[in-house]
Amino acid sequence: MDISYILNEYAEDRDEYFRAIAPPIMQTSNFAFKTVEALRSSFDDEYSTWLYSRGLNPTVEILRKKLAALDGAEDCLVFNSGSAAIFASVLANVKSGDHIVSVRNPYTWAKKMFDEILPRFNVRTTYIDGTDVNNFSSAIRENTTLFYLESPNSWTYELQDLAAVAQLAKQHNIITICDNSFCTPLYQRPIELGIDLVLQSATKYIGGHSDVIAGVLCGGSDIIKRIFNSEYNNIGSGIQPFNAWLLIRGLRTLQARLDRITSTTEKVLDYLKSHPLVEKVIFPLDEAFPQYDLAKSQMKGGCGLLTFVIKCYTVSGIEKFCESLKHILMAVSWGGHESLIIPRCAGIKPESFNGSADQRMLRLYCGLEDADYIIKDLEQAFNVIENG
Template structure:
C-alpha cells in the first residue's frame, strides 16, 4: 500500500475470504475494499450482491459517474437479505472457523491426503503474515489428494453423501470442487500437484458429520 501511494496508484483489495470481521484492509492503507456479499455476508446462498468500501470522496466519484449507468443498484429485497445475514455473521464465522480447524487437523493426518493449504495452518508458507493481518480464517481451504487419475478424484467427490460438489461458498452447506473438473482427461498430470487439488468449503453442519462423510468417501478409493 505504501509503495502504491508513493506512485499515486489506487489500491483495491478483495476481502471476501475474511470479511470485515477478520480483516480490515483499509487499516493497512488499502484505498478500496471489495466484498462478495453473496458469500459470508449473505450467508444463505440466496442472493447475489457486492460491497465496495472506501473514502467518501472516492465513493461519491463512483456514485456520480458510472454507478448510475450500469445497473449497480441493489434491489430492496436483496438488501433486506444482506441485513439479515449481517446480524448473524459473527456467530456463523465463529462456528465455521472452529469446525474448519478440526477438518484441517483431520485432513492433515489422513494417509490419502498429500497436503493441506490453509492460511492459519502453521505449515502454510505465509502463516506469520496471515496471523499478523487476519484475526481469523474462515471455511475455505484446499487439499491435495493422493491420486493417479481424474477418475479417482471424481469418485471421491461423487461418493460424498452430504458435502455437495458445487462452486461458490459462504452459505450453510459444505461444498467441494476438484481442480481437475476444468482439465481435460488427456491433459491431467498426476505429478502436477495443482491437478490433484480440491477446494473445500466447510459450512455450518456438525463437524463430525462432515468428517464421517469424507472418511467414507476416502475408503471408497
C-alpha cells in the first residue's frame, strides 16, 4: 500500500461525514442501540461494534487502520502513552513464573516494570547485550516466554538483528516485542522481519508537534484482539478521540517532516564530528558506528536523534554549555518541531560525576529548524565554555 495513500486517504470514508477533508472528532463517551439484541451482541463482542469509547471509537478507528497499514500489521491499538503500550503488550504475554529476556538499559518505564512491578508476580527479567543474537540464545530458560527489544535504543543506539532474533524466538515459541520509536514505520518495519508486536511512542514523530502523548501497538489480529479484550480495556488506557484526531493530523506531514529532519541531522552530524570540543558522535547511520552495516540493512533512515560526548570534564561546564543554548530547548522526548537537548549528567548526582565518557554524553534532537540555525546555536554555546 502506498505511503501517500495511507497518510492521506486510507480508512477515511468521507461520504460518511459530509465529504469533509478532515475527519470529524467523534467526541462521545458511548453509543446508542435501537434493539436489545444489538446491545446484547455488543456485550458479547465489543471488538466488533461501537459500544463505549474506552474501547472503540470512530475517530480512533481511522487512526488505528492507518498505523497498522504503515507497520504492515494486521491490526493496531492506540494508547494514552507509549509506556501504556509497553505495559499492556508485556502484561498480555506473561504469567506468574515466566521469564523475560530484555535488551539492557531499556526505556525507563519498561525497566521499572521489569525490575519493580513484574517481580511482585514472580516474573523475572534477564538483561543482555542485544547486539549479539547468541546472547538471546544463551539467556533462554524453560520458562522464557518473551523477548523485549529496542532497536535502536534512544541514547547509544545499539541495534538488534531483528530477523535473526525473531527466527530464534519462533524456534522456542517465544513472543517478540520491539520498541520502534527511534525509526517509526517509515524507516524500519520490524513486523516484516518477523517480530510479533511492534510498539512506538506516537508522542514523537507521529504527533510531531509536542502537543499530544500517545503510544501505538501493532501486530497480528488475534493477539491484538486478545489484548483489547483484556489489558487494553481493563487498564482503561485507550487514547481519547481528540488526541487521535491530532495524530491523524500529524500523519499528514509525517513523511515530509522525517525527510527534512533527516537532512538536517546529517548536516549537524558533520558539524559535530569536526568540532574540537566533541570527543565522539554516536549515530546509527554514521559509518563509524559499530553496527553501521546492520543499520543500513534494516533501517531506511536515521531520523533526528544523535548523541555526542563533549570534551568538558566538569558538571558545571556541561551545565553551562546546555544553559547557554538560546534556541535548542533542554527537555526530554523528541520528534516535535523544535530541537531539544538533554545531558546525561542531569540524571546523575553531582557528587557521583566522574568525568567518564558516558557521563559526558548529550543527546541532541534536530527538529524542523534550518540546519544552520541549529549549528549556530551549538557554536555559540561551545564558544561560551571554550572562552570560560
